[in-house]
Amino acid sequence: MLRLAPLIVLLGFASLSGYGQKIFQADFPEQASVMIFPVDEAEDADLWVCFVWEEEELTRTGLWMDMRFDYEADIIVFFVDDEEESNLKIWLVDTPEESKWLNESKKSLLLNKRKE
Numbered sequence: 001m002l003r004l005a006p007l008i009v010l011l012g013f014a015s016l017s018g019y020g021q022k023i024f025q026a027d028f029p030e031q032a033s034v035m036i037f038p039v040d041e042a043e044d045a046d047l048w049v050c051f052v053w054e055e056e057e058l059t060r061t062g063l064w065m066d067m068r069f070d071y072e073a074d075i076i077v078f079f080v081d082d083e084e085e086s087n088l089k090i091w092l093v094d095t096p097e098e099s100k101w102l103n104e105s106k107k108s109l110l111l112n113k114r115k116e
Contacts, residue, residue: 019058019059019060019061019063020052020057020058020059020060020061020062020063020064020065020099021058021063021064021065021073021074021075021110022055022058022064022065022067022072022073022074022075023064023065023066023067023073023074023075023076023077024066024067024069024070024072024073024075024076024077025066025077025078025079026070026076026077026078028078029078029080029085031070031076031078032076032077032078033075033076033077033109034075034076034077034078034087034088034109034110035077035078035080035085035086035087035088036077036078036079036080036086036087036088036089036090037079037080037081037082037083037085037086037088037089037090038079038089038090038091038092039083039089039090039091041091042091043102044089044091045089045090045091045102045103046088046089046090046101046102046103046106047061047062047088047089047090047091047099047100047101047102047103047106048062048090048091048092048093048098048099048100048102049062049063049064049090049091049092049093049099050062050063050064050092050093050094050095050096050098050099051063051064051065051066051092052064052065052096053065057096059096060096060099061099061100061101062093062099062100062101063096063099074110075110087106087109088106088109088110
């Protein structure tokens with residue numbers, strides 16, 4: 001039992017570090033847990049996001065993988081045209097290393113929420 005303690009602590013820190021998410025883009029806003037607005041200026045974003053192609057790449061905050069089916073996703077999102085309708089503002093970046101939170105108070109929006 002004593003040998004498991006460091007592993008449990010390590011897993012706890014890993015979950016707090018904010019791994020990437022598998023997302024599904026809903027067709028209608030009522031299907032989504034999070035409303036996303038892509039901003040025009042990087043400094044206006046809450047989160048800088050980089051889309052990745054492989055699940056193994058979901059290693060840090062702001063890495064998203066677009067899933068084909070909703071049941072495969074951690075988060076169901078809907079992209080809105082009006083910033084006022086959004087919960088989360090994102091800026092798309094080109095490399096995984098650039099992804100990061102600018103507004104950490106929004107982290108709870110991406111904690112594996114699914115609207116059932």
